[in-house]
Amino acid sequence: MPAAPPRRVVVLGGGFGGVAVCRGLRGYPGEVVLLDRENHHLFQPLLYQVATAGLAGTDIAQPLRSIFRGEPNVRVLLGTAESIDLARRRVLVRELTEPLAYDHLVIALGVETGWFGHPEWAQHALGLKTLRDAGLVRARLLDSLERAECAPDPAARARLMTAVIVGGGPTGVEVAGACRELARFALRGDFRAIRPAEARVVLVEAGERLLPAFSPRLSEKARASLVELGVEVRLRAAVTAMGPARVELGAEHIEAATLVWAAGVQAPAITRTLGLPLDRAGRIRVEPDLSLPGHPEVFAIGDIASVLDAAGKPVPGVAPAAMQAGRFVAGLIAAAGETREASRPAFRYRDRGAMATIGRSRAVFQRGPIELSGLVAWLGWLLVHLLFLIDLRSRLAVLLQWAYAYCRYRPGARVYSRPEGSPHTDR
Amino acid sequence: MPAAPPRRVVVLGGGFGGVAVCRGLRGYPGEVVLLDRENHHLFQPLLYQVATAGLAGTDIAQPLRSIFRGEPNVRVLLGTAESIDLARRRVLVRELTEPLAYDHLVIALGVETGWFGHPEWAQHALGLKTLRDAGLVRARLLDSLERAECAPDPAARARLMTAVIVGGGPTGVEVAGACRELARFALRGDFRAIRPAEARVVLVEAGERLLPAFSPRLSEKARASLVELGVEVRLRAAVTAMGPARVELGAEHIEAATLVWAAGVQAPAITRTLGLPLDRAGRIRVEPDLSLPGHPEVFAIGDIASVLDAAGKPVPGVAPAAMQAGRFVAGLIAAAGETREASRPAFRYRDRGAMATIGRSRAVFQRGPIELSGLVAWLGWLLVHLLFLIDLRSRLAVLLQWAYAYCRYRPGARVYSRPEGSPHTDR
Numbered sequence: 001m002p003a004a005p006p007r008r009v010v011v012l013g014g015g016f017g018g019v020a021v022c023r024g025l026r027g028y029p030g031e032v033v034l035l036d037r038e039n040h041h042l043f044q045p046l047l048y049q050v051a052t053a054g055l056a057g058t059d060i061a062q063p064l065r066s067i068f069r070g071e072p073n074v075r076v077l078l079g080t081a082e083s084i085d086l087a088r089r090r091v092l093v094r095e096l097t098e099p100l101a102y103d104h105l106v107i108a109l110g111v112e113t114g115w116f117g118h119p120e121w122a123q124h125a126l127g128l129k130t131l132r133d134a135g136l137v138r139a140r141l142l143d144s145l146e147r148a149e150c151a152p153d154p155a156a157r158a159r160l161m162t163a164v165i166v167g168g169g170p171t172g173v174e175v176a177g178a179c180r181e182l183a184r185f186a187l188r189g190d191f192r193a194i195r196p197a198e199a200r201v202v203l204v205e206a207g208e209r210l211l212p213a214f215s216p217r218l219s220e221k222a223r224a225s226l227v228e229l230g231v232e233v234r235l236r237a238a239v240t241a242m243g244p245a246r247v248e249l250g251a252e253h254i255e256a257a258t259l260v261w262a263a264g265v266q267a268p269a270i271t272r273t274l275g276l277p278l279d280r281a282g283r284i285r286v287e288p289d290l291s292l293p294g295h296p297e298v299f300a301i302g303d304i305a306s307v308l309d310a311a312g313k314p315v316p317g318v319a320p321a322a323m324q325a326g327r328f329v330a331g332l333i334a335a336a337g338e339t340r341e342a343s344r345p346a347f348r349y350r351d352r353g354a355m356a357t358i359g360r361s362r363a364v365f366q367r368g369p370i371e372l373s374g375l376v377a378w379l380g381w382l383l384v385h386l387l388f389l390i391d392l393r394s395r396l397a398v399l400l401q402w403a404y405a406y407c408r409y410r411p412g413a414r415v416y417s418r419p420e421g422s423p424h425t426d427r
Numbered sequence: 428m429p430a431a432p433p434r435r436v437v438v439l440g441g442g443f444g445g446v447a448v449c450r451g452l453r454g455y456p457g458e459v460v461l462l463d464r465e466n467h468h469l470f471q472p473l474l475y476q477v478a479t480a481g482l483a484g485t486d487i488a489q490p491l492r493s494i495f496r497g498e499p500n501v502r503v504l505l506g507t508a509e510s511i512d513l514a515r516r517r518v519l520v521r522e523l524t525e526p527l528a529y530d531h532l533v534i535a536l537g538v539e540t541g542w543f544g545h546p547e548w549a550q551h552a553l554g555l556k557t558l559r560d561a562g563l564v565r566a567r568l569l570d571s572l573e574r575a576e577c578a579p580d581p582a583a584r585a586r587l588m589t590a591v592i593v594g595g596g597p598t599g600v601e602v603a604g605a606c607r608e609l610a611r612f613a614l615r616g617d618f619r620a621i622r623p624a625e626a627r628v629v630l631v632e633a634g635e636r637l638l639p640a641f642s643p644r645l646s647e648k649a650r651a652s653l654v655e656l657g658v659e660v661r662l663r664a665a666v667t668a669m670g671p672a673r674v675e676l677g678a679e680h681i682e683a684a685t686l687v688w689a690a691g692v693q694a695p696a697i698t699r700t701l702g703l704p705l706d707r708a709g710r711i712r713v714e715p716d717l718s719l720p721g722h723p724e725v726f727a728i729g730d731i732a733s734v735l736d737a738a739g740k741p742v743p744g745v746a747p748a749a750m751q752a753g754r755f756v757a758g759l760i761a762a763a764g765e766t767r768e769a770s771r772p773a774f775r776y777r778d779r780g781a782m783a784t785i786g787r788s789r790a791v792f793q794r795g796p797i798e799l800s801g802l803v804a805w806l807g808w809l810l811v812h813l814l815f816l817i818d819l820r821s822r823l824a825v826l827l828q829w830a831y832a833y834c835r836y837r838p839g840a841r842v843y844s845r846p847e848g849s850p851h852t853d854r
């Protein structure tokens with residue numbers, strides 16, 4: 001009997017989920033192809049630090065190729081998946097002339113910035129999902145202060161020194177807090193005409209409270225901490241219109257050179273090529289074993305998947321959930337020869353807790369009934385997030401490097417290249 | 428008698444020369460305005476390391492504002508000087524509504540990439556003068572290898588794995604050597620379909636030898652070291668035409684996805700607004716005291732100035748010369764109340780030696796009759812360049828950080844954002 005041909009696992013996306021799948025397939029006898037649009041894995045929980053000039057982009061990214069250098073069965077390809085042909089078991093990739101055939105497929109593409117039916121707002125506000133996004137936010141924040149330093153008109157100066165962050169989830173809370181800390185502490189003494197400490201940071205949330213995934217008590221703690229830092233928190237305030245350097249909240253409007261949109265996410269358009277049921281944000285509704293309905297050879301994990309846990313509660317779109325799902329799916333794929341699909345176990349999410357940082361020494365943390373806030377929670381953030389999440393080759397070296405950069409408020413991170421060829425408006 | 432109004436010194440350019448002027452004016456009773464297009468001072472001698480993914484851009488840049496945070500009389504402004512009105516003693520700045528008036532002016536704007544009368548070549552080749560340039564070269568080098576990994580056609584693959592560096596001065600030599608080291612060592616084991624060690628790096632120089640500012644013996648040492656690293660060195664080879672991913676050297680042509688232009692520089696166009704004699708590259712011909720002819724209140728220093736030393740030899744366009752000139756001019760300005768212009772001393776350049784590195788452990792060094800090469804010269808490079816040139820606040824911290832990044836071949840520096848919206852050609 002001839003040996004079975006080597007099987008190929010295709011993994012779409014090199015985020016926490018995709019990387020966990022490939023790691024979990026160490027020693028897999030077939031080929032593992034990891035496809036991503038970018039050449040790096042991003043430590044997304046710290047992306048807000050890059051946006052607010054606390055860390056350099058290179059501090060929180062690692063080339064995918066160097067992660068899998070020592071695993072010859074893992075092949076990294078850079079490209080954009082355009083559609084998935086479930087019937088013929090192949091993926092069309094824009095950069096490849098041939099479709100990419102698979103025996104197993106893992107869709108781990110994450111989510112994109114969602115504009116709630118207002119794609120035109122993308123012209124005015126900046127999202128925060130990629131390293132490029134973070135670079136744009138940083139350049140906008142710093143360049144606005146530079147323009148303010150030169151602006152003779154008080155109204156223009158006020159507009160240039162205002163940032164509006166839309167969305168009161170963890171990203172919005174973290175960006176707002178870090179913006180105020182940048183203005184108050186990191187830039188102290190840097191300007192002559194303006195006082196960066198007077199920069200206005202407005203956090204806008206349509207709901208009743210910040211951080212709706214946390215307890216009301218922690219939501220209030222976070223709000224109070226932000227207010228103490230000088231952030232103006234607007235609850236029950238929905239964005240009704242946006243223009244250049246201008247946001248409308250019903251009757252009120254705010255002029256702000258920097259508009260950051262952290263209010264929503266949506267699944268990438270590729271999910272619509274599947275012909276399968278999606279949730280409202282375009283996420284793929286998966287079976288309890290994370291496979292696609294009717295396609296036990298295809299899985300969706302991480303933020304792109306809509307998963308219910310055993311209690312019928314949705315699994316949150318956080319890195320630990322993606323990593324757990326990645327390891328789970330890698331196990332199913334590795335055992336595919338031995339286990340029957342019908343006898344697969346269901347994915348069980350173990351809640352490691354949720355966390356949001358407010359500035360450099362405060363955070364809120366919740367894990368079931370356990371609630372922490374303040375410095376204790378922030379130290380917990382270091383332990384839980386960094387030690388659990390980073391699974392880089394030299395964990396200690398990276399930790400030290402970050403700690404150094406974090407404590408010194410690394411001035412190099414404030415470097416940006418001015419937007420080229422942009423008309424010099426006083427936005 | 429009323430006190431004289433405070434005097435204003437305007438310094439154009441925050442490179443080695445401009446920063447040295449501002450530092451030299453510490454405690455100056457008037458106002459010092461430093462104007463630059465970017466928000467950072469760049470340690471340009473290591474720019475080639477950023478271009479070849481050895482260092483992160485933030486490692487070699489420092490925000491100008493943080494350099495002068497502790498000097499309240501120094502005001503940093505971001506903007507582009509468009510013209511200089513010597514008669515009315517003011518500078519027109521694109522971003523400012525009012526012209527910038529001065530009592531003393533120091534022009535320290537450096538030079539730009541010069542295309543020898545072929546501005547259209549800028550579409551095809553990348554210059555290397557700014558952080559943005561370095562980012563583009565890095566993205567091109569790395570992205571070409573990524574495309575090669577996906578390219579089924581051997582001719583396309585060969586083109587994608589070829590880089591041509593034009594210009595055999597220090598920048599060209601350093602880029603060529605670092606490209607080969609990147610391919611041979613840093614990327615070892617990263618790819619599956621291609622072997623980066625087979626990447627072709629061609630260094631093209633029109634003259635008889637590399638590094639014409641050095642002795643013929645050191646030129647030959649540098650050539651031999653490059654050849655040993657695997658660089659193809661073409662002497663007496665002038666570029667006659669360029670196209671997309673293609674360079675012509677007379678009858679021969681080379682297809683190369685990456686074309687780097689390090690063959691020439693020219694002064695920025697603003698020198699033509701002065702109405703004064705310029706040299707062939709547009710540099711300002713200055714008096715022995717570095718002032719402009721007929722304008723003792725205006726100085727030009729660094730690469731933008733054409734200066735002859737006491738022996739009638741041109742002062743080279745290197746960082747130590749710019750720093751020495753900056754300190755010299757700061758002294759003249761500080762003493763302006765006491766010294767008559769006629770009795771000013773002439774600027775004397777002290778040659779600290781010239782140096783070029785070839786890869787990570789070899790260099791050539793020359794200072795008058797002293798010639799060094801190999802590892803000794805490279806260690807000398809560390810001492811002379813880093814200790815003499817960096818005058819940052821925490822010299823030791825920066826040195827350690829660099830040493831760490833340099834030795835570990837910092838993988839984070841290999842991160843790039845893929846060019847957005849560019850048509851997917853197989854260049």
